Amino acid sequence: MAEEFDVIVIGAGPGGYVAAIRAAQNGLKVACVESRETLGGTCLNVGCIPSKALLHASELYAHAADGSLAKFGVETAGVKLNLNAMLDEKLAAVKGLTDGIAFLFKKNKVTWLKGRARFTGKSTVDVGGTAYTAKSIVIATGSSVTPLPGVEIDQKVVVDSTGALSLPKVPKHLVVIGGGVIGLELGSVWMRLGAKVTVVEYLDQILPGMDGDVRKDMARLLKKQGMEFRTSTKVTGVKVAKGTAAVTVEPAAGGTAETLEADAVLVSIGRRPNTEGLDLDKAGVVPNARGQIEVGHKFETAVDGIYAIGDVTPGPMLAHKAEDEGLAVADFLAGRVGYVNHDVIPAVVYTMPEAASVGKTEEELKAAGVAVNVGKFPFAGNSRAKTNRDTDGFVKVIADAATDRVLGVHIVGSLAGTMIAQAAQAMEFGASSEDIALTCHAHPTHSEALKEAAMAVEGKAIHV
Ligand SMILES: Cc1cc2nc3c(=O)[nH]c(=O)nc-3n(C[C@H](O)[C@H](O)[C@H](O)COP(=O)(O)OP(=O)(O)OC[C@H]3O[C@@H](n4cnc5c(N)ncnc54)[C@H](O)[C@@H]3O)c2cc1C
Numbered sequence: 001m002a003e004e005f006d007v008i009v010i011g012a013g014p015g016g017y018v019a020a021i022r023a024a025q026n027g028l029k030v031a032c033v034e035s036r037e038t039l040g041g042t043c044l045n046v047g048c049i050p051s052k053a054l055l056h057a058s059e060l061y062a063h064a065a066d067g068s069l070a071k072f073g074v075e076t077a078g079v080k081l082n083l084n085a086m087l088d089e090k091l092a093a094v095k096g097l098t099d100g101i102a103f104l105f106k107k108n109k110v111t112w113l114k115g116r117a118r119f120t121g122k123s124t125v126d127v128g129g130t131a132y133t134a135k136s137i138v139i140a141t142g143s144s145v146t147p148l149p150g151v152e153i154d155q156k157v158v159v160d161s162t163g164a165l166s167l168p169k170v171p172k173h174l175v176v177i178g179g180g181v182i183g184l185e186l187g188s189v190w191m192r193l194g195a196k197v198t199v200v201e202y203l204d205q206i207l208p209g210m211d212g213d214v215r216k217d218m219a220r221l222l223k224k225q226g227m228e229f230r231t232s233t234k235v236t237g238v239k240v241a242k243g244t245a246a247v248t249v250e251p252a253a254g255g256t257a258e259t260l261e262a263d264a265v266l267v268s269i270g271r272r273p274n275t276e277g278l279d280l281d282k283a284g285v286v287p288n289a290r291g292q293i294e295v296g297h298k299f300e301t302a303v304d305g306i307y308a309i310g311d312v313t314p315g316p317m318l319a320h321k322a323e324d325e326g327l328a329v330a331d332f333l334a335g336r337v338g339y340v341n342h343d344v345i346p347a348v349v350y351t352m353p354e355a356a357s358v359g360k361t362e363e364e365l366k367a368a369g370v371a372v373n374v375g376k377f378p379f380a381g382n383s384r385a386k387t388n389r390d391t392d393g394f395v396k397v398i399a400d401a402a403t404d405r406v407l408g409v410h411i412v413g414s415l416a417g418t419m420i421a422q423a424a425q426a427m428e429f430g431a432s433s434e435d436i437a438l439t440c441h442a443h444p445t446h447s448e449a450l451k452e453a454a455m456a457v458e459g460k461a462i463h464v
Pocket of ligand 1: 010012013033035040041042043047048049051115117118141162182274277278311312318320322350
C-alpha cells in the first residue's frame with residue numbers, strides 16, 4: 001500500500017516549502033518532494049540568496065578599495081580581495097538558510113521525500129521507486145536556465161547564473177548575454193571585483209518590462225560605473241579555445257558581425273518552467289505553449305486535485321510571488337480563503353543603486369489609454385541621501401488622473417528594494433497619492449522621497 005498524505009508538494013523552493021509548512025500548520029498531513037541535496041529551491045541554493053551574498057560582499061570590497069570612504073574620514077590602504085573567503089561566506093549564508101528550512105520541516109512535521117517525483121496517476125507519484133498518494137498534489141517545480149541555441153554552457157568559460165556565482169577567479173573580461181535582472185546583478189558583482197563587463201542585449205534597452213525612466217537611469221548609472229552595453233545586438237555564436245571565448249555579435253536588425261574576446265561568458269537570457277520528467281501526461285496535466293502550467297483563482301489546474309504555484313506557472317518568476325502563492329494554495333486546501341493580488345507584486349534589481357517597481361509602468365498605462373498624473377522626486381533633493389552622498393536615482397509615483405489612485409511606483413535608489421514595500425502596501429490598501437503624501441514619514445530617511453514624489457503628483461513637492 002502506498003503511503004498516503006493529504007497533500008504532496010513537488011519541489012521545495014520558496015513556493016513549495018512555504019506551501020508545505022502552511023498546509024501542515026493548517027492541520028494537514030504533508031509531504032514535500034525535493035531532488036536537491038538541500039531544501040530552498042533555486043532561490044536559497046543558486047538564486048536570490050547567493051547572488052545577494054555576493055552583491056553585498058562585492059559592494060563592501062568596492063567601497064573599501066576605490067577610496068570612496070575617504071571623504072567620510074575613513075582612509076583605507078592595502079585593501080585586498082580574498083575571493084575564496086568571499087565565496088565561503090556566500091556558502092555559509094546558503095547553508096544557514098537551507099538548514100533552516102530542514103529545521104522548519106521537522107518543527108512542522110512536514111515529511112521530506114528525497115528524490116525526483118513523477119506522476120503515475122492523478123493522485124499518485126513515484127519517488128525513487130516508492131509510490132505515494134495524496135488527496136491534493138501541488139506542483140512547485142520552479143524553473144531553470146533557458147539555454148541559448150548553439151551556445152554550450154561548460155560552467156568554466158561559458159557559465160549560466162549558477163556558474164557565475166562561483167567563478168574561481170575574477171575574469172578580465174566578462175561578456176554577459178542578456179541585460180535583464182540576473183545579468184546586471186551578477187555583472188555588477190564581477191565588475192566591482194575588477195572585471196571589465198560588457199552586456200549584450202537584443203532589445204534597444206536593458207531591463208525589459210520595467211518603467212522607461214528606470215531603464216534609462218539604470219543604464220546611465222551602470223555605464224558611469226564602467227559597465228558597457230551593446231544594445232540592439234544579438235549573439236550569434238560563442239566559440240571557446242584555450243580558456244578564451246570568442247563571442248560573435250551582430251546588430252539585432254542584421255548587419256556586420258564582430259567578435260568580442262572574453263575569458264568568461266554569462267548566458268542569462270531568461271528561465272523556463274520545469275515540467276520535464278514529471279510525466280504530467282500520466283496525470284492528464286497539459287502545459288501551455290510556453291511550457292507553463294496554467295491555473296485558476298485557487299491555483300487549481302484543469303485536473304481535479306492537482307494545483308500549481310511559483311515559477312512553473314505564468315507570471316513574474318519571483319520568489320515572493322511563489323511564496324505568496326504557496327501560502328494561498330495551502331489555505332485553499334484547508335478550506336480557508338487564500339489571497340494573492342497579482343497586480344501588486346514588487347520587483348527589485350539589487351544592483352547599486354537598486355531599482356524597484358510595483359504596479360503598472362507609465363508605458364503600459366499610456367498604451368491602455370489610462371490618463372495619469374506623474375510625480376517624480378530625485379534623491380538629490382532628499383536630505384538623508386545628500387548627507388550620505390547617495391543621491392543617485394528618483395522616486396516616481398503614477399496616479400490615475402480621475403481618481404488619484406496609485407497605479408504604479410518606480411524607484412531607482414540605494415534603498416529602493418526596501419522602500420518599495422511601503423508603496424506595495426499603499427497600493428494593496430487602494431491608496432491615493434494624497435494618502436501617501438499625508439502619511440507622516442520619519443526624517444531624515446530616504447523614504448521621505450516617496451512622500452515628496454506623491455506630493456509631486458499635484459506639483460507640490462517641497463524640496464525640489
Ligand atoms: C541568480 C538568480 C537570482 C535570483 N534572485 C532573485 C531575487 O533576488 N528575488 C526574487 O524574488 N527572485 C529571484 N530569483 C528567482 C527565484 O529564485 C525564483 O523565482 C524562485 O526560486 C521560484 O520559486 P519556486 O518555488 O517556484 O521554484 P524553485 O525555487 O525553482 O524550486 C523548485 C524546486 O523543485 C525541485 N524540483 C523540480 N522538479 C522536481 C521533481 N520532479 N521532483 C522533485 N523536486 C523537483 C527543484 O530541484 C527545485 O529545488 C533569482 C533567480 C536566480 C537564478
